[in-house]
Amino acid sequence: MLGIAPSPATVVRRPDVAWRGLLAVAGALVALLLATAGRYGYHRDELYFLRAGRELAWGFVDQPPLTPFLARVMDTVAPGSLVGLRLPSALAAGLVVLLAGLLAREFGSGRAGQLLAAASTAGAAVLLAVGHLLSTSTPDLLGWTALSWLLVRALRDGGRVWLAVGAVAGLALLNKTLPAFLLAAVAVGVLAVGPRPALRSPWPWLGALLGAALWAPHVIWQLANGLPQLELSRAIAAGSSGTSEPWYLFLPYQLVLVSPVLLPVWVAGWLRLLRDPALATWRAFAVAYPLLAAAFVATGGKPYYLAGLYPLLLAAGAEPAMAWARRGAARLRGGLLAAAPVLSLGIAAVLFLPVVPVARLAGTPVPDVNYDAGETVGWPAFAAVLARVRAGLPDGERVAVLTGNYGEAGAVDRYLPELAPAYSRHNSYWTWGPPPEEATTLISVGIAEVELRRWFGRVEQVARIDNGVGLDNDEQGRPVWVLRDRRAGWPEIWPELRRLA
Secondary structure (H helix, E strand, O other): OOOOOOOHHHOOOOOOOOHHHHHHHHHHHHHHHHHHOOOOOOOHHHHHHHHHHOOOOOOEOOEOOHHHHHHHHHHHHOOOOHHHHHHHHHHHHHHHHHHHHHHHHHOOOOHHHHHHHHHHHHOOHHHHHHHHOOOOHHHHHHHHHHHHHHHHHHHHHOOOHHHHHHHHHHHHHOOOOHHHHHHHHHHHHHHHHOOHHHHHOHHHHHHHHHHHHHHHHHHHHHHHOOOHHHHHHHHHHOOOOOOOOOHHHOOOOHHHHHOHHHHHHHHHHHHHHHHOHHHHHHHHHHHHHHHHHHHHHHOOOOHHHHHHHHHHHHHHHHHHHHHHHHOOOHHHHHHHHHHHHHHHHHHHHHHHOOOOOHHHHHHOOHHHHOHHHHOOOOHHHHHHHHHHHHHOOOOOOOEEEEEOOHHHHHHHHHHOOOOOOOEEOEHHHHHOOOOOOOOOEEEEEOOOHHHHHHHEEEEEEEEEOOOOOOOOOOOOOOEEEEEEEEOOOHHHHHHHHOEOO
16 A cells, blocks of 8 residues: 545645745745844854864764754854854745745635735744854754645655655754654644554654664664763753753743734634544644644643644645635735735844844843843853953963853854863863863853852852943853862862763
């Protein structure tokens, strides 16, 4: 059995693709992201990826290798360019918008519905947030959307499309492990509500083998290194990440990810997948959404972990939204429907793109809503403080920098080549080893004084970090220490300093 023929009741007529409109919406989003990409500065994660890209392996303690690899490629092609570094993210966001329109077409939407799905996806806050930065979340969102599109086609058509599902899944898993949750949830949905015959074909299993083969090098690396990502997951569940939220905010935060004005569209999409006989082939996605939400709440996952399903839900909701607009006061309803993605985009741009002047950012609610905004401000000023500290030390002293987190270390590696490489206790920086034995003086930031005094005889505060714009981010006001008279060798100290978060 090489494919599954759908029953006539579940056949959805596929209209022509609105290529011009979809490409225009996707292109406009890419242009917006690139136009704002150079404002503010590097995010702490981007600084980390730049260093990890120079230490390439099949895995790191906190992630698979794909995003650091992208950072290395872009920094090689466009050295020191923030816009160049973020180009893959902008292009990925554009592809997500395009795929949302194609998903709407699979669900029977004509040109107007496809454009509504694409525009709604472009206006979703989460897409602007991840499209602006190079992060693991950006390829992850693209991976979920591409998998959704391919699974929709594979569940309907069967056959070799399953090989494409496997190939995309394998690549997506080399960026983040979250796509495994999507695949598992959809599989449970298929077993629960169908179409079960799809799993009797050899093609899904061949696709699974292909995906597993592509993912295997990272899995082997994780096994060989003691599965550090499991330890990291426990730390995130305990709230160690700056983007973690309490479990009771997980569901309300979904309104922030997509926008309250688009809530009717994606809720209609979920209900349509659940109830519409014409979409029965894809009812598994309606089951997958609450399953994933429950799993992420139970395991302490971050709210954005669920974001990858929204392009599909918005696509499914496009046709009901268009039908609503055609009833009653059609002109008014149509205007409201057209305005919703634009309003969503405008709000999301202010909150998640660097459009507020950096000097005024501290006086706005933006950093409270968007944690990542604050983490893109102040790194050159941070490095300048450490440079002044080094200038105040004797020329002949061998000095190294020891930091509490990877952003601080990444800033040194990016902005202070004379003090690079930096050393840090945090995540993969810790695996790259301690400072050299001959470094008798350390400049340290981000580690508590009580901990430093345990390992060093002389601990002197010499400065404080000041980003110069009064923004209360993670680094602002942190003391800078000069450390001397180390009490033990690094083989004893380094394991005690390790921090995974």
